[in-house]
Amino acid sequence: MIRPSDPKSAPSLPSPALDASGTAPVSSRHIWAQASARIAFIAAVFSLLLGAWLISNSLHLYQGPGNGKVRLVEARELLPHKTALRAEPKNEALKQHIRELDQQLRHDYFRREQLANRGGYLLLAGALVFVAALQLTRHLKQAPVPTPCLSARPADPAHSSRLAAVAVTSATAALAGFTLSLVWNTRWTWQNPLISNNQSNALTTTRIPECDAFPDARELAKNWPFFRGADGSNITQLADLPETWDGAKNENVLWKTGVDLPGESSPVIWGSRIFLTGATKKLRELYCFDAITGVLSWKQPVTTPQGERAEAPEVMEDTGYAAPTAATDGRMVFAIFANGDIAGFTVDGKRLWARNLGTPENTYGHATSLTLWQNRVIVVLDQAEAKAGKSKIMALDARTGEAAWTTSRPVASSWVTPILITHQGREQIITSADPFVIAYDPATGKELWRANCMRGDVASSPSFANGLVYVACDQTCIAAIRPDGTGDVTDTHIVWKQQDSGLPDLCSLLCDGPRIYTLVFGKLYAFDALTGKSLWKHDTKALFEASPALVNGRLHLLSTEGVTIIGEGTNDGFKEMGRAALGENTGSSPAFSTGRIYLRGTSNLFCIGTRNGN
Amino acid sequence: MCLVPALGVERFPPPDFTGHTLPETWVPALDSRGVGWLDVAVLAAALAAASWLSLKRRSRHGVVVLSLVSLAYFGFWKRGCVCAIGSIQNVALGLADPGYAVPLTVIAFFTLPLAVALVWGRGFCAGVCPHGAIQDLLLIKPLKVPAWLDEMLRIVPWVYLALALLFAATGSLFIICQFDPFVGIFRMAAPRCMFLTGAALLLLSMFVGRPYCRYLCPYGALLGVASRFSKWRPTVTPDTCTQCRLCENACPFGALNPPMPALHGPERVTSGRRRVVMLALILPLSALIFGWLGGRVGIASLPLHPDGQLATLVLAEERGAAAAVPPSEVLTAFRQHGADRTTVIAKAKVLESRFFLLGRWLGAVFGLILALKLSRLCFPMSSTDYTTDHGRCVSCARCFSTCPYELVRRGVPMAASTEGRDRGE
Amino acid sequence: MTAPESNQNQGAEAGSPARPLPVPGTSPLFNRRALLITGARGIGLAGIGASAGFLASRENQSTTRWQIDPDKCIQCGRCATACVLEVSAVKCTHSYGMCGYCKLCTGYFEPEPVNLDEGAENQLCPTGAIQRKFIEDPYYEYSITKDLCIGCGKCVKGCNMFGNGSLYLQVNQDRCVNCNICAISRECPAQAFVQVPAAQPYLLRGKDKQRP
Incomplete structure (x- = not known):
């Protein structure tokens, strides 16, 4: 019976192990131990030799800068001969020599690589035998019953513990000192040395170099500053955009952020800022999101200035109070709402001005987005009937909101966002409404030309391609107009009209160069852009409010259910390549920037992109 | 802005062959070694086995066999990947970046061993982790690492862990995987420096018990903490200690603490205050x-x-x-x-x-x-017996057989060895 | 501090003779300690469970594999050398549908070939991994011998600079060991390595793009 002994009395220790206790007799145990020790020795020698040989082999493979592969790839041995051959291309002997050398090089490389591979397995086997034999030896030699440590009394544990504390302290101090010396001088100055300090506003994290001049076309094209992009074409050449995503499963969703107020307006992008508007009958807000993180950088209410009259109009539910898309030039951002409230902010969210342009009399609700020309905000306020004479186009000073010019328009309500084009050196604002397509001079607001071809509720925004302005409405036609005329060009400059089918009502048309696409009640129509000849139609079995976009040659059709149908259009038809669901309904159009697509759903703003592609 | 010519712009239009059909573009099919859930199942089974072997069976042989199996499966068959050590980084990135989805297998590899350690100690290290197994199986002649050096080196895993978390959570680097010393051996291919580090560590592990686990492994550091709070854990003596000192050198990993005399009276009070x-x-x-x-x-x-x-x-x-x-x-x-x-x-x-x-x-x-x-080093806990440091104990089951009580419990014929010894019978 | 708990456990199982043990719970200090440890364990388990659940709830992708986005690749040549495997898992892929079947293939021939023939002196590929086959005048078909390809990307560079880009590098999934972080991706200057769903582990070009 074993009982705990008194700790004070030194425990009596068993004598060193008795050899006789064990399952095998001493002699046989000993012999086995010896044999296994020999095996271990042999295995060790084998492994060592093999290892040495492998190292030499690898040294040969890897000699020189880079490794064997690099040598092979650079073909250093072959280079001088190849150069020599260029000098005398007919030298058959040299050719032969190159071929032989090449053969030899490749053979050598692949043989050594194979040897290294096989040698590795052999070495592993050798090491395994060595370890197994060594462990067996140890096991056989080990006394079956433990022997105590008969050394002197163990060192005072409290003392060694304190020693350890000193060691740990000094080691960490040394480590910390060393680390500090490494990182002491590392600081990043993000300031662009080309821009002086006072220009970049230090108030907030200004990420955009501020400059006084309105950005040039190149700068605009780098961003997505207006509805349907910088040129209003809804075309981007960006090649690295994702083509699959799933909003519900967060697949390829870099972030999604809730948007407080509803709206049908689309996002616009400048640098790392995303601007979006939202409104209810009572509230109107402009949002700025950080493109990287999706965090709301700021939001600002847009209020009607005191003393100005603004009534919340009755609008269709589908249009809402925030249908017009904001516009930005990288320094300032502007937003307009259904009640005629318009305001300008710096991109940092500082309000510059706000005013009310009078509540537009619009049956569905004002939906025309803003666009910018130089330092002017172009506002088209088409309302009521043509004969009421209330429709107008204005250019507001971007800094103050004062009207630079105002031109009355002889048209009825429209929902068309104008585009800015330059044709034969003449800058023009192209508008489209019932009944006229009118071009204005952006500097003065003077009418340049008009064509009488639109009727009814005109909502499809124009496009400019192939030197032609393409316009469409759902009642009369799709038309191509040469924009080089003056006065009434109805009879002279309309190149073609297509009146039979595929006339778009809500969605703007898209021109990819050779073809025009329209979306009508879920059907995609294609027309020859130069003749207007109908090419084909394709039933997508979805409904659309967003304008079709062309992304690096592929059509992106965003349905009201939030499903983006991606495909290629040719002269022969539409080839669907995939569908990507957002998981939310939407009436907004997508915005594109490098590697990312921004989509607004009913309640969230989504940033679509591949994780590694950003 | 993208200046690359749009794809599909063909400089040389592909010919329309009449009599020649284009070959199919061939890409080799996926070679996945086993499916994720199988790995998780094997992991769970191995964890259960390791805990059972070290706590209930108290069998070193069993642990050795299990670690051989684990080394073969998780090491050489799965080529060291998925592993719990590396999973720290995926989890860190997953927690830091909402857009990063951590595969379920990886989540299981991170959580299961930790959860098990909270209940049954570091059975994972003993018999499941291929990194531990390859070092443990090589251990021939353990040398005692002096306490001061041991404690000093035990800081390293924490530094390593902190850096790994920093780099992983920012999505920069996965240094644990990048500098893993053994994965090159498992997959039989690695850059030279990786091989050399691995070989050096293996050579060292013949004389120093599990150098990677003790002085580098960041997951081991986490498991050590978890293991300190475990409910059931291995102890040398099945019942009570007689301070025979037979187990003094039994642990190659320094997890057996000798008795620490307690302070008494006013000294104890002062010590407590100073602490x-x-x-x-x-x-x-x-x-x-x-x-x-x-x-x-x-x-x-x-x-x-x-x-x-x-x-x-x-x-x-x-x-x-x-x-x-x-x-x-x-x-x-x-x-x-x-x-x-x-x-x-x-x-x-x-x-x-x-x-x-x-x-x-x-x-x-x-x-x-x-x-x-x-603070723990300056004011060590007092104990009257040889106690296990559960943060360090990897449940390898080596020490059990050194305890005479254990031998009695197991019914090992002790007659020859214990008879005649003055043991207070 | 620990022995009593396990002692009970072990003792019961081992059926050892009765022995005097310090009875847990008699010392208030011990009691508090045990409570703390139990609490910490509970918190630890709950924390592990919660983070596992949090991460698992996000699980929205199947397992992923590494792949090269051919549109980002700049053919720097690191794929051949940076892979953890002795012979890189990256190899050249050829989309025949995009190929112009040129007689003078800039992916096959040296920049200034002496002759437009298969001689080693004219070939660009350092391992001779591209086969050239006459189809009909003036068209030649090029195909990659995958066993020989080492992923250096020389031919890819040639094809992308002057040709249709029908040759491009892809991670061959039969060889790739799917490291947690791909060693080549760390070296890739163009950030062209992406993780793609294992169900569709290739990023092919042209008409092959739509292939399942």
């Missing part, structure tokens, strides 16, 4: 110092992230130092495909603040851990 004062001083101080240092390290680590590297290169180039920066291909690629400067810098700024904050927090936590360790 409180020391903790009150050293905890905040250490957290502050290392938090500050961590923040600096974080900022300096920015170029380790590809976006940070790009931004710093762009900056360097703007300041005319581009020639001093070798991988200018990064800039070439950026010009070909990348975003504009503004976006790059904006990204880098966000990244910088993330690095800074994370570095600061991790540094502070490291400081706290260090302070607690120092």
Whole structure:
């Protein structure tokens, strides 16, 4: 019976192990131990030799800068001969020599690589035998019953513990000192040395170099500053955009952020800022999101200035109070709402001005987005009937909101966002409404030309391609107009009209160069852009409010259910390549920037992109 | 802006062959070694077996067999991947980045061993982890690492863990995988330095018990903490200790603490007071110092992230130092495909603040851990018996057979060895 | 501090003779300690469970594999050398549908070939991994011998600079060991390595793009 002994009395220790206790007799145990020790020795020698040989082999493979592969790839041995051959291309002997050398090089490389591979397995086997034999030896030699440590009394544990504390302290101090010396001088100055300090506003994290001049076309094209992009074409050449995503499963969703107020307006992008508007009958807000993180950088209410009259109009539910898309030039951002409230902010969210342009009399609700020309905000306020004479186009000073010019328009309500084009050196604002397509001079607001071809509720925004302005409405036609005329060009400059089918009502048309696409009640129509000849139609079995976009040659059709149908259009038809669901309904159009697509759903703003592609 | 010609622009239109059919583009099919759930099942089974073998069966042979099986499966068959050690990084990135989905297998590999350690101790290290197994099986002649050196080196896993978390959570690097010494051996292919490190560690592990597990493994550091709170854990004696000192050298990993005489009377009170004062001083101080240092390290680590590297290169180039920066291909690629400067810098700024904050927090936590360790060293717990340090014990089951009580319990014929000894029978 | 708990456990199982043990719970200090440890364990388990659940709830992708986005690749040549495998898992892929079947293939021939024939002196590929086959005048078909390809990307560079880009590098999934972080991706200057769903582990070009 074993009982705990008194700790004070030194425990009596068993004598060193008795050899006789064990399952095998001493002699046989000993012999086995010896044999296994020999095996271990042999295995060790084998492994060592093999290892040495492998190292030499690898040294040969890897000699020189880079490794064997690099040598092979650079073909250093072959280079001088190849150069020599260029000098005398007919030298058959040299050719032969190159071929032989090449053969030899490749053979050598692949043989050594194979040897290294096989040698590795052999070495592993050798090491395994060595370890197994060594462990067996140890096991056989080990006394079956433990022997105590008969050394002197163990060192005072409290003392060694304190020693350890000193060691740990000094080691960490040394480590910390060393680390500090490494990182002491590392600081990043993000300031662009080309821009002086006072220009970049230090108030907030200004990420955009501020400059006084309105950005040039190149700068605009780098961003997505207006509805349907910088040129209003809804075309981007960006090649690295994702083509699959799933909003519900967060697949390829870099972030999604809730948007407080509803709206049908689309996002616009400048640098790392995303601007979006939202409104209810009572509230109107402009949002700025950080493109990287999706965090709301700021939001600002847009209020009607005191003393100005603004009534919340009755609008269709589908249009809402925030249908017009904001516009930005990288320094300032502007937003307009259904009640005629318009305001300008710096991109940092500082309000510059706000005013009310009078509540537009619009049956569905004002939906025309803003666009910018130089330092002017172009506002088209088409309302009521043509004969009421209330429709107008204005250019507001971007800094103050004062009207630079105002031109009355002889048209009825429209929902068309104008585009800015330059044709034969003449800058023009192209508008489209019932009944006229009118071009204005952006500097003065003077009418340049008009064509009488639109009727009814005109909502499809124009496009400019192939030197032609393409316009469409759902009642009369799709038309191509040469924009080089003056006065009434109805009879002279309309190149073609297509009146039979595929006339778009809500969605703007898209021109990819050779073809025009329209979306009508879920059907995609294609027309020859130069003749207007109908090419084909394709039933997508979805409904659309967003304008079709062309992304690096592929059509992106965003349905009201939030499903983006991606495909290629040719002269022969539409080839669907995939569908990507957002998981939310939407009436907004997508915005594109490098590697990312921004989509607004009913309640969230989504940033679509591949994780590694950003 | 993208200046690359749009794809599908064919400089040479593909010919329309009449009599020749185009071959199919061939890409080799996926070679996945086993499916994820199978790995998780094997892991769970191995964990259960390891816990059972070390706690209930108390069988070293069983643990050795299990670790051989694990080494073969998780090591050489799965080529060392998925592994619990590396999973720390995936989990860290997953927690830091909502857009990163951690595969379920990886989540299981991270959580199961930790959860098991909270209940049954580090059975994972004993019989499941291939890294542990390959070192443990090689252990021939363990040398005792002096306490001061041992404690000093045990700081390393925490530094390693903090850096790994910093780099992983920012999405920069997975250093645990990058510098893993044994995965090259498991997959029989690695860069030379990786092989050499692995070989050196293996050679060392013949004489020092599990050098990687004790002095490098960041997951081991986590398991050590978890194991301190475990419900059931292995102890040398099945019942009670007689201080026969037979087990003194039984543990090659320094997990057996000798008895520590307790202080009595006023000495004990003073010691207790001093301990409180020391903790009150050293905890905040250490957290502050290392938090500050961590923040600096974080900022300096920015170029380790590809976006940070790009931004710093762009900056360097703007300041005319581009020639001093070798991988200018990064800039070439950026010009070909990348975003504009503004976006790059904006990204880098966000990244910088993330690095800074994370570095600061991790540094502070490291400081706290260090302070607690120092306090434990300065005021060790008293004990009358040989006790197991459960943070260090890897449940290898070596020590059991050195205890005479255990031999009795197992019914090993002790007659020859114990008879005649004055054991107070 | 620990022995009593396990002692009970072990003792019961081992059926050892009765022995005097310090009875847990008699010392208030011990009681508090045990409570603390139990509490910490509970918190630890709950924390592990919560983070596992949090991460698992996000699980929205199947397992992923590494792949090269051919549109980002700049053919720097690191794929051949940076892979953890002795012979890189990256190899050249050829989309025949995009190929112009040129007689003078800039992916096959040296920049200034002496002759447009298969002689080693004219070939660009350092391992001779591209086969050239006459189809009909003036068209030649090029195909990659995957066993020989080492992923250096020389031919890819040639094809992308002057040709249709029908040759491009892809991670061959039969060889790739799917490292947690791909060693080549760390070295890739163009950030062209992406993780793609294992169900569709290739990023092919042209008409092959739509292939399942």
